[in-house]
Ligand SMILES: [Zn+2]
């Protein structure tokens with residue numbers, strides 16, 4: 001499977017050669033701020049499967065605690081991927097151009113979701129992290 005993704009302004013593009021794994025949505029207050037939305041929609045990617053195609057020089061990184069960070073476009077602000085110890089960890093589903101043929105498999109930290117959010121049915125919801133493999 002080959003997938004492509006890009007930021008809102010289109011300057012930064014990437015390609016994923018291989019399947020995505022473990023799509024999930026986190027509704028905690030920190031993710032709301034980090035992703036400027038009700039939750040994030042994110043899936044894991046194998047580092048070997050991921051390549052930047054263009055615009056890498058426009059990437060800005062925000063490194064948070066425990067080695068996790070986010071990379072976003074310094075021009076338009078799209079958050080494109082998550083990194084762990086400077087290696088690609090996963091991608092935000094919103095920047096994909098094609099159907100990744102996976103769906104959100106779980107909603108996590110719904111116990112701290114925004115009061116205004118209504119979470120759709122269809123995937124398991126966890127008050128905090130998933131019981132295992134979080
Ligand atoms: Zn951009």
Ligand SMILES: [Zn+2]
Nearest residue numbers: 026027028031
């Ligand atoms: Zn979160």
